[in-house]
Amino acid sequence: MNKELRTLSSRQVTLILLGFTIGAGVLTLPSAAARVFGASGWVWVLAVGLLFTGAAFVAVKLAQEFPKETIVEYSQKLLGKPVGILFSLVLALFFFSFIPIETRVMQELVNISILPSAPTWFVNGLFILTMAYGASREIDQLALVNEILIEIALFVGLFVSILALQHFKPIHLLPFLAKDQIQLERLGEEIGTAFSYAGFPAINMILPYIRSPQKASTATVVGTLLVVVVYTFFTISVLGVFGYYETIHLSWPGLELAKSVNFEAVILERLDLILLISWISAIFTTGVLAYFLAALTLSKLFGVSKHAVVVWAMAPLIYYLSASLKNYFTWNRWGLYISVLTLVISFVFLPFLYILALIKQRRQQRGR
């Protein structure tokens, strides 16, 4: 009925950030953090998270300088047309690269638990089809879907973590910041943690769709902080229940956490399968939002009016890529690339653009 552009409330913005950020990375985050930082891995998670919150703040401030445009447009304004286009392409690549890895991780999860020998074309294909169906809708519809799904995922995750606290032993979290457990040289392998936090550049694309852009900064910061809280709480739970030595051997600490608290409740017994299913919805939100943002960026860049066209066009490519990530090590490398890209975008590109925007604004003010 109404074709107005600005439809998202700030609450939905926070949830979009939560949904986009909390995805496939979380389930493996605690063990990666433990390998890098030892029994106090949660401090590492917290610190990185706060860094990213700062970057998110810069990003949203940049977006608020141009409340009616997406970053595709104002990056061209600030950097000049060719560099701007290049930058937008990099951003589109950034969003795009999430999708195959989310799909692949989800396929792995499904294949080890619910459908052991389901063929790739089915698992990946169904997932990509569903994502494409969702991504070809408008942002407000997507925001509604995201709301429900991420709330379910968080609720189940929180439920499992709280249940797991019965096995929590504070002694597992000590020694605090022990030197021999901190192996920062392993950071190279475990930089995958950075990609778990990479969600906030979404705000640069969706700001024109937000009802009250001035509230966007609070919404973004709140969203990223919530992510940090969730991740830290989860890491503390895992570390506290399993201890440092066991955690570094686990490949899916989240699932193992759920497995250690199985209880017989009326009908359902295996909490890890329930956690897995709700995690599929969290992975879905990340995937579908990434898909939508990539398609939106590309469609704005190339002047395609309906991003749905780009969505369906990209689907086969995504399927091919997700099927080509053969195993844990391959997608870890892929995660490494995304993390590097994340770091570059979050800590170099966006602040740089922001400074340029500020300079431009000051020049304009002086010009008057």
Add this chain to the structure above:
Amino acid sequence: MKNKKFRQPSLPAEIKKNKERQKKEQQGEGPFLRAELESNVNYLQAIIGKSNDVIFREFTFNLVKPIKGVLVFIDGLTDRETINEYILEALTTYQVDPEAEWPHDRPNLAQQIKDYVLNINEVSLESSFPTIITAILSGETAVFIEGNDQVLLCNTRGWEHRGIEEPQTEAAIRGPKVGFNELLRSNTAQIRRVIRDPGLRVKTIKIGVRSQTDVAIVYLESVAKPELVAEVESRLQRIKVDGILESAYLQEFIEDHPYSLFPTLQTTERVDRVVAAILEGKVAVVVDNTPFVLLMPVTFWELYYAAEDYYHRWPLASLLRFLRLISFFFSLYLPALYVAFAVHSPELIPFNLAVKIAGTREGIPFPVYVEGLLMELAIEILREASVRLPGPFGQTIGIVGGFILGDAAVRAGLISPIMTIVVALTAISSFTAPSFAVAITMRILRFPLMLVAQVSGLYGLSMVTIILLINMAGIRSFGVPFLSPLVPLKLSDLKDFFMVAPRWAMINRPLAYETLDVKREGSKANNWWEALFSPPTKRNKGGEKEDE
């Protein structure tokens, strides 16, 4: 029309009027009356006189000199008493009052007859034949008078109709036992009886080329969103169809998502539901010849609210509503979940239950989902059959058929007893849906979900659920998101979602409808949880003692 020699010399005003009429006739607005009785009556005879129930009653009455007239009405659609007493009698026994102000011997006296002579309560003057014919066919009486180019249309409608009965499809334990019937006027009157607000607007339009069905749009002007009303009106005006038999025809034309499985309009037979909806800011569309009224906009959860939720005390009502929401979940997912668990993920079932299920399924010739499909199919067939059979037959067949079929099938070893339980529970859960349209949707969706569960277990089920969710999130019923108040979350609407808030805490109308006047009652609290903690008795105690 053709005999020019009948035309009498006319006054300048009349010349102008005739010229206008000629122009209108050329534009196709239908022939207009001439000032000659005979030509008018001949024309009318040609168009509708061939049926035997169209009565042409000629009469003469005296206004200084005798004037001829013809009454045209349809037997069966009109109330004879009214015609006799208030038209014929009034006309024929009119005593000319010598001191009256109006000239009794002018040729064009329709207006004055209407003002001074006729004592019927609703009269209008008309001069366009199509309107007159439609009026006659609707039960009005046309009074043609010699020398007049206007006709008096008197409302003499009266026919056999059903009285006010309890609605059969939506029975309630508590609450008024009145439903709508097939008369538009009586239905709108019932609404007016409850809402005595001067802002209650009843706008009637005619839809349907051959049926000319009266359709009334009812809303509260100071509450309903003006854009909503305008949108409803414009959609209704755009309908061009032969006939409107039931409000369902209208529903299909004006609903937002014609291909969707989910209904975006609510239909009800109960007066109290319509009244409650109007008070919340919705628009009601009442259609002649059917007791089912359309309400718009509607959210998905509202299709699961029953009228008597608001008549029971709120703890009981909350429990019942919660039960209904759970049974919605069951009616959609239970067979599919059973199939998914049994075939793909038995580790989710506690061990004892799993062994029991496996034990009872020994020797069953069908796989689980075929069992389920067969049983569901059988239940659907039984249900449909029991609707067709009249009266007590239908119920008996349902019980006997279901019981015997199920029991015999289990005994013969064709179906496992657990599947029977699952299917029966599902069927019963789908009966708790107050809205028939939504229950049908669930029944339809259950089958593909079972198939998906068989093929791909819980993973396929979750993907299909997500697809359904995306679909439902995109549905807007007249601009209101279909899944409000869950998403987008409106906290103050949640009080009516999974629980029923007590009456004195419902201080705001649902925010999702963007009504003009948000506050329902004069309470000082700003939102419902503040109001929740200041119930009326507490307020009464705090203030002065009123009486005692």
Add this chain to the structure above:
Amino acid sequence: MRVKKLFFLFLSIIMLITQTSCWQGREIDARAFVTAIAFDLPQEQAEGVQQFLLSIQVPVPLKMAGGERGGSPEEKPFLVFGTTADTVIAGILQLQRQLDRQLFLGHARLILISEEVVKVFGLDELLDYFKRDFRIQRMTRIAIVEGKAKEVLNIQPPIGQTPSTYILNLISPQSGSSFNYISDLGKLLVTQSDEGIEPVLPRISKGKETALTGGAAVLKNGKFLGWLSDFETRGLNILLNEFIESDYQVECPLHSGEIISVGVNNLRTNYRLAQEGNTWALMIKVGGKFETREFSEKHGPMAKLTEGLERNVTEKIREELENVIIKAQGLGADIFGIGRYLQAYNPKLWKQLNWEQEFPYFPIKLEVRMEWALTVRRLGG
């Protein structure tokens, strides 16, 4: 666009329908639920590679389902199959060849390992498969059997259930006996990987017609070190703060030769590192309450009993605890987690020590204090 989408959807549906019941989905009655797994040494050893005997217990659903479809009550509702193999997965595959239903390990909740097997193979080797299979739960209970594990699986429990459920209940927290050490696969993995604590597993032995629990097995680096007796296990439970309640029999302080049974619950253990000069020692403080349960003869007035009784109970408990500490240090296995405690609170010290060698000689001081919670139900002697 819409037509294309619909066509694709239609195609997918056709493909789906023709693929029903594939991808490892099986009807629930086409699966054999494995409820317990047992490891033994086989009667005859094959030459070359060391093999073990893998047995599984499978319930017969038809006999376990109630109602008119159940079978005759005399036959046993479960079956035990065994095969010899050198890896677990080979054993499972061999067993699968005997059954027409697919073995399903999702409900396998009990693993019984006989002590001979643990001495020959390492626990790591045996359990490696279970660590990696998603279907196995972390709450699977493991027990070391004194004797033959397969025999334990064949015990018909006194109150009709399958043996696996029976044994599972015996070694679960709901058994209520403090002579049991409660553990499961998850706990085992956590303690096994930790350098500061050694894992302990509960013990099961076969009585005449029932199975007996009580006692524990101490493992180090996956190999079996020795048994802990019932009382030592109780002491271990106390020291690990996993004690629930139990009864002790002490001598009456006023009349020698008479026995008073006291029930102890509510015990708390605290660890503390203390430095005495150049050496470090661990102070363990145990405190709790007890109440009197049974007197064998008439005794003197209650008021006078307090001090003496408290003293006796304290002594009794202290004796038990000291026994288990000595046993552990004798075996050279830190089953109390002292190493972990050290690592947590004094990492420098931990790095200096070679804990494996240090533990048997590390000074551990014990302090016990028991209070009589005077909840008397009958006054008088």
